[in-house]
Amino acid sequence: MPAGLAVVLGLLYLWVSGQELDSIERRTLNADYLVTRVTDHLWLTVLATVLVVAIAIPLGVLLSRPAARWLSPVVLALANLGQATPAIGLLVLLTMLFGVGFGIALAGLVLYAVLPVLRNTIVGIQQVDPALKEAARGMGMTRAQVLWRVELKLAIPVILAGLRTALVLAVGVATLATFVNAGGLGDLIVNGIKLNRTPVLVTGGVLTACIALLVDWVGGVAEEFLRPKGI
Amino acid sequence: MLKPRHFVAAMLALALTACGSGANEVEQGSLGQELQGATFTVGSKDFSESIILGYITIEMLRAHGATVNDKTNIKGSTNTRNALLSGEIDMYWDYTGTGWITYLNKTEPLPDPQQQYEAVAKEDLEANNVVWGQPAPLNNTYAFAIRKEKGDELGVRTLSDLAELAKNKPEEATFCIESEFSTRDDGWPGVTEAYGMNIPKENVKLVDLGVVYTETKKGETCNFGEVFTTDGRIASLNLTVLEDDKRFFPNYNAALTLRKETADKHPQVLQFLNPVAAKLTNEVMQELNAKVDAEGHQPKKVAHDWLVQEGFLK
Numbered sequence: 399m400p401a402g403l404a405v406v407l408g409l410l411y412l413w414v415s416g417q418e419l420d421s422i423e424r425r426t427l428n429a430d431y432l433v434t435r436v437t438d439h440l441w442l443t444v445l446a447t448v449l450v451v452a453i454a455i456p457l458g459v460l461l462s463r464p465a466a467r468w469l470s471p472v473v474l475a476l477a478n479l480g481q482a483t484p485a486i487g488l489l490v491l492l493t494m495l496f497g498v499g500f501g502i503a504l505a506g507l508v509l510y511a512v513l514p515v516l517r518n519t520i521v522g523i524q525q526v527d528p529a530l531k532e533a534a535r536g537m538g539m540t541r542a543q544v545l546w547r548v549e550l551k552l553a554i555p556v557i558l559a560g561l562r563t564a565l566v567l568a569v570g571v572a573t574l575a576t577f578v579n580a581g582g583l584g585d586l587i588v589n590g591i592k593l594n595r596t597p598v599l600v601t602g603g604v605l606t607a608c609i610a611l612l613v614d615w616v617g618g619v620a621e622e623f624l625r626p627k628g629i
Numbered sequence: 630m631l632k633p634r635h636f637v638a639a640m641l642a643l644a645l646t647a648c649g650s651g652a653n654e655v656e657q658g659s660l661g662q663e664l665q666g667a668t669f670t671v672g673s674k675d676f677s678e679s680i681i682l683g684y685i686t687i688e689m690l691r692a693h694g695a696t697v698n699d700k701t702n703i704k705g706s707t708n709t710r711n712a713l714l715s716g717e718i719d720m721y722w723d724y725t726g727t728g729w730i731t732y733l734n735k736t737e738p739l740p741d742p743q744q745q746y747e748a749v750a751k752e753d754l755e756a757n758n759v760v761w762g763q764p765a766p767l768n769n770t771y772a773f774a775i776r777k778e779k780g781d782e783l784g785v786r787t788l789s790d791l792a793e794l795a796k797n798k799p800e801e802a803t804f805c806i807e808s809e810f811s812t813r814d815d816g817w818p819g820v821t822e823a824y825g826m827n828i829p830k831e832n833v834k835l836v837d838l839g840v841v842y843t844e845t846k847k848g849e850t851c852n853f854g855e856v857f858t859t860d861g862r863i864a865s866l867n868l869t870v871l872e873d874d875k876r877f878f879p880n881y882n883a884a885l886t887l888r889k890e891t892a893d894k895h896p897q898v899l900q901f902l903n904p905v906a907a908k909l910t911n912e913v914m915q916e917l918n919a920k921v922d923a924e925g926h927q928p929k930k931v932a933h934d935w936l937v938q939e940g941f942l943k
Contacts, residue, residue: 421736425812494843498805498836498850576808577837579850585808585835592809594707594731 399615403608410604417597426586426598432605438581439609442500442572446507447565454512454564455557458519459545470520477516480509485571493578503572503580510571511564518560522553551626558624562617569610573602583609655688655933655942657696663897664695672718673701674709677921677928678769678859678914682722682883684932689901692942701928706731713886714757720887720898725749725764726815726879728886732757736814738879742768745880753886760892762899764882765909767859771810771820771878774856774868776848783852787874791853792824803832805841805851815879816855823877842866859911861919883909908939 419427426432461470480488489506496502526549534544576584583606590599658665669690673683683701690697700718703709710732712718725742728749729735733756739745742764750761775785783801785791795802810816811833821828834850845854846866856863856870863870885902892899913935920931936942 420734421814422812425818490837490840493836493840497847498834498840498844576835578840579805579834579836581835588808589812591705591707592807593813 399611403612406604406608410601414597414601419597420595422593423595423598426589427601432586432601435581435583435585435602436605436609438575439569439572439583439606442503442507442575442580442582443565443568443609443613445504446511446568446572447561449504449508450511450515450564450568451561453508454515455519458516458557459523459550461516462520462523462549474513474517474520477513481513485510486574486577489574489578498579500575500580503575503578503582506574506578507568507571511568514560514563514567515557516560518556518563519553522556522560523549525556526552554624554626555621558617558621562614562621565613565617566610569606569613573606654929655692655936657691658694659943660692662694664690664693664895667694667895668696668698669719669891669895669898670698670700670717672703672709672712672721674706674721674723675702675704677861677918678883679709679722680928681914681917681921681932682909684929685905685936686720686722686885686902688933688936688942689905690898693897693901713759713888716888719891720885722883723761723886724769724881724883725761726770726881728753728761730813730815730879738815740876740880742880742882746882746884750884754889758889760887760889760899762885762887763903763906764884765906766882767909767911767914768880768882769857769859769911769914770881771816772856772858772870772873773804773853774845774863774870775853776846777867777869779848779852780869780871785871786869787872788820788824788877789874791871792826795826795828799829799832801852802826802828803834803851804828804853804855805834805836805844806855807838807841808835810855811835820877823875842868859914859918861915861917861922864915865919865923883914905936905939905941 414427417423457473460466461473485506488509489503492502492506530548530552531544534548535541539547572582573584573587575582576588583602586598586602587606590596590602671683671687671690673679680701683699687697687699687701700712703712703718706723706727709718709721710723713721725746726738729738729745733749733752739748746761746764753759753761773788773791775783780786783794783798785794791802806817812818817833820826834844836844841854841856842860842862844850845852845856845868853871854868856868858870862868884906885899887898917931917935920926921928933942
């Protein structure tokens with residue numbers, strides 16, 4: 399995968415350097431501008447993912463406990479709402495309330511990406527065979543031990559699948575950060591569309607796609623390592 | 630935010646216009662039958678001003694007997710332009726500066742409106758077979774705006790004043806601009822150079838155009854916002870537009886564009902619309918835009934009422 403991406407980026411570089419760029423294109427297609435935008439984009443994605451993991455997984459675990467099960471439709475409905483609202487609308491609404499900037503873009507991303515992880519955590523834990531939990535209890539494990547050693551372990555593949563989905567979503571939605579002064583590759587894409595400068599648009603699009611694929615690949619590698627042996 | 634009461638009012642207005650649409654529409658051939666038998670498809674870009682100009686054209690052509698298909702509100706400048714080139718639409722209003730910079734890929738605009746119009750009309754005809762009608766006085770160009778009371782407090786009226794302010798009180802010279810504006814030669818890089826402004830990066834926020842207006846009104850993120858001179862929100866948000874005293878910003882005069890074969894086959898189209906273009910000034914357009922954007926009227930009705938008011942339609 400990384401080799402494939404390197405080839406794509408190499409081709410992109412060759413194609414762009416073969417073009418004659420005018421002053422508008424030179425202002426965006428230079429190392430300084432591109433590195434800042436890619437860094438912004440990666441930061442947004444990574445921070446959003448960390449926050450999503452920190453919020454959605456504990457919340458999902460909590461909602462899968464028998465005592466809190468009645469709450470889960472309510473919370474899931476809210477999470478659905480976050481996902482169903484058009485991301486750009488969500489960002490502009492947040493901006494009207496709280497002003498512009500990196501934090502707002504981050505909040506929008508987290509609201510948007512929380513659903514897949516939350517839902518997969520709940521489903522992942524619920525699908526664990528009750529017989530296994532009973533057996534673990536029968537062996538003398540406490541409830542916490544059952545959760546930690548049996549339920550979560552068995553739910554990991556499903557949770558990670560949700561996380562990978564969330565990551566790829568986040569990379570895509572992070573392009574909208576450009577509308578609220580949070581930078582990212584959306585700067586290039588919007589600029590390219592508005593000014594009809596194809597090399598700018600293509601560079602922004604290809605870089606975003608490469609980041610999405612790379613992030614998905616990293617997610618796949620992480621899954622290999624975190625997956626309990628024998629599943 | 631649409632309040633429930635406003636929403637009900639808007640729905641009522643919608644129902645009323647639907648019932649009474651006959652009254653707001655021109656009768657075909659009411660001014661003559663010069664274009665009888667001709668069928669045109671009129672397009673427009675996706676913002677109120679362009680749609681209003683589209684309906685002005687539709688009404689005028691219908692009044693002279695033509696059958697007109699309404700293809701207004703096409704998403705994006707480039708798509709609209711491509712629709713014209715491919716024959717999907719027959720005409721729409723565009724701006725001289727847009728033609729020069731976006732379609733003809735020039736980077737240096739011409740300072741004089743008439744010269745700019747002549748240059749774009751000549752090159753576009755040669756290169757793409759597109760004819761440009763007479764340009765309207767309305768110049769929908771870039772400008773910086775500030776909320777009125779803050780502008781008075783800082784004593785900033787022109788862009789030269791703004792450059793002074795940036796020197797003396799750099800903390801007040803904060804800007805909200807679009808990402809597009811930030812890279813154009815006729816945008817941020819050019820205007821800061823022309824006026825000798827040296828604004829640190831952290832004082833310039835890149836946001837969406839809608840956010841530029843709301844943030845400029847609030848004045849927390851930025852004091853100065855990049856706006857378009859004919860935008861109805863300038864008046865409705867009570868913003869002051871700073872004068873471009875060195876005439877840096879390019880000219881974006883609106884003009885009807887059509888393919889050469891349409892213009893040759895039906896010379897009456899431009900003959901009927903050129904006098905209308907002459908009446909469209911910045912002030913007129915701001916008012917018409919505000920009727921749509923701030924008061925919620927339908928572009929079609931706004932176009933019709935203005936044509937009647939100016940005596941173009943009976």
